[in-house]
Amino acid sequence: MPAGGHRPPAARPRSVPVVEHLTRSGDLLFRWRSYLPLALLPLLAVGLLARQYPFHPPALDRAWKIGCALIAAAGVALRIYTVGTAAPGTSGRNTREQKAVELNTTGAYSVVRHPLYLANYQRFGATFRAWAARVPAIIPAFGGFRPAALPFRWRVAVVREYYAVSTVTTLLFGLDLVEDYIATGHPWPDPISTTLFVLGGAFFVTIRTLKKWTRFFASHPR
Numbered sequence: 001m002p003a004g005g006h007r008p009p010a011a012r013p014r015s016v017p018v019v020e021h022l023t024r025s026g027d028l029l030f031r032w033r034s035y036l037p038l039a040l041l042p043l044l045a046v047g048l049l050a051r052q053y054p055f056h057p058p059a060l061d062r063a064w065k066i067g068c069a070l071i072a073a074a075g076v077a078l079r080i081y082t083v084g085t086a087a088p089g090t091s092g093r094n095t096r097e098q099k100a101v102e103l104n105t106t107g108a109y110s111v112v113r114h115p116l117y118l119a120n121y122q123r124f125g126a127t128f129r130a131w132a133a134r135v136p137a138i139i140p141a142f143g144g145f146r147p148a149a150l151p152f153r154w155r156v157a158v159v160r161e162y163y164a165v166s167t168v169t170t171l172l173f174g175l176d177l178v179e180d181y182i183a184t185g186h187p188w189p190d191p192i193s194t195t196l197f198v199l200g201g202a203f204f205v206t207i208r209t210l211k212k213w214t215r216f217f218a219s220h221p222r
Helices: 018-031 033-048 058-085 115-134 154-184 191-213
Strands: none
Touching: 058 154, 058 191, 154 191
16 A cells, blocks of 8 residues: 555546447457347247148138248348449458458448448448448438449359358248148148249259359359
8 A cells, every 4th residue: 555545546447439349249240140040040939839820711821921932032132132233352251350341332231231330330430430321220211222333243143142042942941841740740842832942942053053063153253
């Protein structure tokens, strides 16, 4: 204890700048983004274990399945459009760190901010702040849509998203079989989900073959 019996004032904890908080949060979301949909598994389990179809009349049940398929298709279409118009080297699948050298602010990114872009606050500075000032983070603002700065590159979109297409069609087919088995005790294939599953499988095999055994996609950067 120093002379006079007075203790020195305790050091105040260092305040963490907002920028550092944003960077850490964005990096965490970026690394674990592939696992975020797993948070919906409890809701899926509750729906499947209800042991009954959402709608009893076959026509309404089929309409429900078509609606679900259309929502899934809309999500895949948005992914394809976003990837096909993004700047080269961005919107990638790497999970360790963000490697983008350019901030996407047009196309789909002009309507709503990507939550994984939090970590880019520090990297792009004033450009990020200007973009964040006019683009909402959660609710899309379609009135502020700006056409993509680059033309749509369909080969890039296809080669990067054919896994997503086949995954969605496979999940729809699998969930339909599980639902039928739980409700009736028999996994009856539904014509809609079966057709989508077959088309998705054929699409996957075709793109996979072209990618592996030809140079059809070789000249298009991903």
